[in-house]
Amino acid sequence: MTAVTAENITKRYGATTALDHAGIALTTGETHALVGRNGAGKSTLVSILTGLQRADTGVVTFDGEPAPPLADRDGWRQRVACVYQKSTIIPTLTVGENLFLNRQQSRRGLIDWRGLRRRAGELLDRYGVAIDPATVAGDLTVEQGQLVEIARALSFGARFIILDEPTARLDAAAIERLFERMRDLRASGVTFLFISHHLQEVYEVCQRVTVFRDARHVLTAPVDELPHDDLVRAMTGDAPVVASAARGHANDGPVVLDVRGLTLADRYEDVSLEVRAGEMVGLIGSGSSGKNALAQTIAGLLRADGGTVTIAGTTPRPGSVPGALDAGLGYLPQDRHREGLVPLLSVGENATMTITKRLGPIGIALPARRREAATTMIDEYDIRTSGPDQPVSGLSGGNAQKVVLARALASDPKALVLVSPTAGVDVRSKQSLLAAVAKAAAAGTGVLIVSDELDDVRDCDRVLVMFHGRIVQAAPKGWDDASLIGAVEGVRAESSHEEGLKE
Amino acid sequence: MTGTPTVATAPAKPRPRLRLARFRDLALVPAIVVLLVVGAIIDPVFLSKANLVNVLQQQTELSLLVLAEAIILIAGKFDLSLESTIGLAPALALGLVIPSASHGLGTEWPTALAIPLCLLTGAVIGAFNGLLILRFRLSAFIVTLGMLIVLRGLQIGLTGGQNLFDIPPSVLYLGNATWLGLPASIWICAILFAAGILALSFLRAGRAVYAIGGNVDAARAAGIRTDRVVWIVLIIGGLLAALAGLLMTGRLGSVAAAQGQGMIFTVFAAAVIGGVSLDGGKGTLFGALCGVLVLGLINNILTLGGVSAQWIQAIYGAIILAALILARLTSGKAQD
Numbered sequence: 156m157t158a159v160t161a162e163n164i165t166k167r168y169g170a171t172t173a174l175d176h177a178g179i180a181l182t183t184g185e186t187h188a189l190v191g192r193n194g195a196g197k198s199t200l201v202s203i204l205t206g207l208q209r210a211d212t213g214v215v216t217f218d219g220e221p222a223p224p225l226a227d228r229d230g231w232r233q234r235v236a237c238v239y240q241k242s243t244i245i246p247t248l249t250v251g252e253n254l255f256l257n258r259q260q261s262r263r264g265l266i267d268w269r270g271l272r273r274r275a276g277e278l279l280d281r282y283g284v285a286i287d288p289a290t291v292a293g294d295l296t297v298e299q300g301q302l303v304e305i306a307r308a309l310s311f312g313a314r315f316i317i318l319d320e321p322t323a324r325l326d327a328a329a330i331e332r333l334f335e336r337m338r339d340l341r342a343s344g345v346t347f348l349f350i351s352h353h354l355q356e357v358y359e360v361c362q363r364v365t366v367f368r369d370a371r372h373v374l375t376a377p378v379d380e381l382p383h384d385d386l387v388r389a390m391t392g393d394a395p396v397v398a399s400a401a402r403g404h405a406n407d408g409p410v411v412l413d414v415r416g417l418t419l420a421d422r423y424e425d426v427s428l429e430v431r432a433g434e435m436v437g438l439i440g441s442g443s444s445g446k447n448a449l450a451q452t453i454a455g456l457l458r459a460d461g462g463t464v465t466i467a468g469t470t471p472r473p474g475s476v477p478g479a480l481d482a483g484l485g486y487l488p489q490d491r492h493r494e495g496l497v498p499l500l501s502v503g504e505n506a507t508m509t510i511t512k513r514l515g516p517i518g519i520a521l522p523a524r525r526r527e528a529a530t531t532m533i534d535e536y537d538i539r540t541s542g543p544d545q546p547v548s549g550l551s552g553g554n555a556q557k558v559v560l561a562r563a564l565a566s567d568p569k570a571l572v573l574v575s576p577t578a579g580v581d582v583r584s585k586q587s588l589l590a591a592v593a594k595a596a597a598a599g600t601g602v603l604i605v606s607d608e609l610d611d612v613r614d615c616d617r618v619l620v621m622f623h624g625r626i627v628q629a630a631p632k633g634w635d636d637a638s639l640i641g642a643v644e645g646v647r648a649e650s651s652h653e654e655g656l657k658e
Numbered sequence: 659m660t661g662t663p664t665v666a667t668a669p670a671k672p673r674p675r676l677r678l679a680r681f682r683d684l685a686l687v688p689a690i691v692v693l694l695v696v697g698a699i700i701d702p703v704f705l706s707k708a709n710l711v712n713v714l715q716q717q718t719e720l721s722l723l724v725l726a727e728a729i730i731l732i733a734g735k736f737d738l739s740l741e742s743t744i745g746l747a748p749a750l751a752l753g754l755v756i757p758s759a760s761h762g763l764g765t766e767w768p769t770a771l772a773i774p775l776c777l778l779t780g781a782v783i784g785a786f787n788g789l790l791i792l793r794f795r796l797s798a799f800i801v802t803l804g805m806l807i808v809l810r811g812l813q814i815g816l817t818g819g820q821n822l823f824d825i826p827p828s829v830l831y832l833g834n835a836t837w838l839g840l841p842a843s844i845w846i847c848a849i850l851f852a853a854g855i856l857a858l859s860f861l862r863a864g865r866a867v868y869a870i871g872g873n874v875d876a877a878r879a880a881g882i883r884t885d886r887v888v889w890i891v892l893i894i895g896g897l898l899a900a901l902a903g904l905l906m907t908g909r910l911g912s913v914a915a916a917q918g919q920g921m922i923f924t925v926f927a928a929a930v931i932g933g934v935s936l937d938g939g940k941g942t943l944f945g946a947l948c949g950v951l952v953l954g955l956i957n958n959i960l961t962l963g964g965v966s967a968q969w970i971q972a973i974y975g976a977i978i979l980a981a982l983i984l985a986r987l988t989s990g991k992a993q994d
């Protein structure tokens with residue numbers, strides 16, 4: 156039985172065709188993956204399936220009946236719940252209220268706040284999210300925010316749930332919990348549409364997969380009949396594989412990032428590390444390891460209680476972002492929406508923001524030079540956009556991500572700190588992004604990659620592992636996955652092989 | 659998960675944090691107490707019932723504008739035109755009912771219509787603002803700045819720049835009646851503030867106002883009809899401004915051509931001092947009310963303290979700026 160169909164959907168944004176007679180059909184009770192490269196049109200389909208946007212042509216049906224009119228928001232909400240790729244948390248409200256937004260239970264016409272807090276607490280408990288419902292949502296970390304969105308979407312009781320890259324910001328334990336919940340709900344007949352760039356997840360939770368490429372439907376097949384390589388080929392067409400830049404092993408350059416005895420209460424303690432020019436260092440750890448707080452401190456977004464950060468020989472004023480940038484730091488923040496991009500400015504302006512000095516004399520950015528610089532970046536990083544003048548608010552999630560990275564690399568920083576650089580980026584672009592990073596390192600930048608994905612740090616000369624706020628292991632190149640994962644989980648390296656392999 | 663091993667974790671412990679948010683509402687209460695003490699020291703008359711009632715009554719019109727502006731700000735919009743609505747709405751309503759000899763428009767509709775006509779004018783102005791902002795997607799700031807000028811100009815055009823003195827009894831009653839020992843206008847404000855506080859904290863529609871101000875897209879995704887809610891909020895804003903105009907007209911016994919002119923700065927100042935964010939989504943009506951009271955007390959103390967009439971405006975403005983700085987420092991957050 157078909158639960159949901161979208162047929163012949165076309166959607167244009169000005170000159171861009173986001174969907175070109177594409178479609179999808181989901182069988183009741185299946186978990187159906189939707190994959191495709193950045194900008195393939197996945198999120199656009201989601202906004203049409205949830206009634207946020209009207210398709211130019213095509214029809215959507217739920218259980219064989221045509222979808223309700225766009226104005227009937229309640230009708231849509233009964234049929235489909237969704238975790239959108241972009242955060243839909245309202246930062247000024249509490250977590251509890253966010254969970255029950257616009258469906259707060261009332262008693263005699265008035266909202267029952269006590270009951271709402273209690274139910275919010277129960278809901279969060281059920282998903283193993285240890286957050287006080289009275290917390291203001293703006294204070295949540297990126298991961299916590301994502302967990303709140305997931306808990307909310309799953310709690311509507313809708314029979315059809317869409318998850319648009321829910322795992323891009325989660326660590327393994329949280330992903331596992333999400334998958335367990337999804338399996339439970341599937342057993343009770345709930346249909347899922349699951350979008351992810353982590354193809355192994357597709358094989359883990361999905362029964363069928365649909366591939367979009369360049370706004371078109373390419374194929375739909377059971378996952379067992381579509382091996383990993385075929386899937387990648389379907390997604391990328393014949394896009395060439397980017398060879399990663401050859402890079403000599405560097406450990407004799409000057410130290411460009413020197414962290415000494417850095418401490419921040421409740422986040423990390425007595426952390427020291429060095430990155431030399433031309434060196435690539437990985438820093439991995441779980442969500443609670445303090446690695447993100449450490450990166451934010453280096454960038455000046457947080458201020459440490461003690462210790463020093465030295466960037467290329469100068470010690471910027473602690474807690475000052477301009478100070479860190481002036482000292483020669485490039486930084487890719489974890490929260491691109493809040494810290495990364497100016498949504499209404501064009502791709503070109505966002506990408507060249509850090510290099511305006513080079514675009515013309517006395518603070519004037521010559522438009523022609525800006526265009527040229529931006530066009531080079533768009534090519535080099537494979538950014539799918541209608542051109543340098545498109546506002547970044549119209550980019551797909553992964554392409555916006557590439558703009559931020561392009562910008563961080565453009566200023567030729569002496570030291571570069573990247574937080575989860577490939578979150579939300581498609582398989583092929585991942586390689587080109589990491590190749591660009593390796594190229595920068597080969598040109599003499601000292602790179603620190605902060606991530607929880609081992610694939611991000613494969614090219615690194617050394618990998619540091621953080622656990623509960625301390626660096627617990629430093630592995631030179633040639634490390635094996637299992638022992639690193641063991642260290643990340645806090646299991647002693649020697650005895651950790653089995654534990655790690657289970658991952 | 660094979661292929662890309664990701665990293666496991668234990669759920670993060672929630673960090674204990676002081677629930678300061680809960681007390682932010684009460685932040686201005688100490689300031690009000692201090693002002694009461696200062697006032698009592700400066701002049702014993704200050705604490706007399708007559709003086710305090712007088713302070714409150716003088717603030718009723720301002721407080722209604724602040725009530726309107728606070729709700730609009732929380733919804734993430736702006737309305738600068740309130741200060742002209744407070745003049746135009748009663749002027750137009752009176753013009754329609756009073757004889758041409760008293761500078762009326764010559765229609766001479768029944769005087770009983772004065773109050774409904776005034777409120778209707780306010781609502782229409784709010785609806786028109788909404789039309790420009792929501793349908794034509796114009797910036798609320800520039801639209802209402804334009805309306806501020808247009809509405810003031812309309813009032814001057816309609817009345818020939820004259821003050822209207824021939825006030826119908828119903829309006830005079832509103833401005834002068836006493837209910838249970840307090841002026842009616844104070845009761846009206848208190849009731850409206852109570853209703854506003856209740857609605858914004860306990861009604862779904864009220865919470866929708868916060869959600870829209872916090873993140874419109876998210877609010878829309880949650881099924882809130884964002885445009886409709888904002889429109890209603892703007893209409894309520896116009897209504898409240900018209901009501902304030904009625905109270906002011908009744909209290910002063912006339913509609914001046916410049917009625918309300920220059921009030922909008924004080925309105926914004928009171929709202930911001932009271933903790934309402936110009937960015938939307940943040941603040942409470944109780945806080946805004948405290949902001950009004952603080953400004954009213956300061957004004958009264960300056961008068962009682964014998965500050966010369968020529969200087970009072972400069973000093974009042976400077977104190978408001980100082981209060982904004984203080985509010986910024988004590989809340990620890992940028993006022994954006």
Ligand SMILES: Nc1ncnc2c1ncn2[C@@H]1O[C@H](COP(=O)(O)OP(=O)(O)OP(=O)(O)O)[C@@H](O)[C@H]1O
Binds near residue numbers: 168196
């Ligand atoms: N509001 C918009 N205005 C203009 N163009 C848009 C808008 N939204 C999406 N697009 C364009 O439509 C195309 C498809 O975008 P979409 O967000 O659906 O991609 P996606 O498959 O979700 O990619 P990702 O994996 O990066 O999230 C992109 O080229 C994008 O630039």
Ligand SMILES: [Mg+2]
Binds near residue numbers: 197
């Ligand atoms: Mg997307």
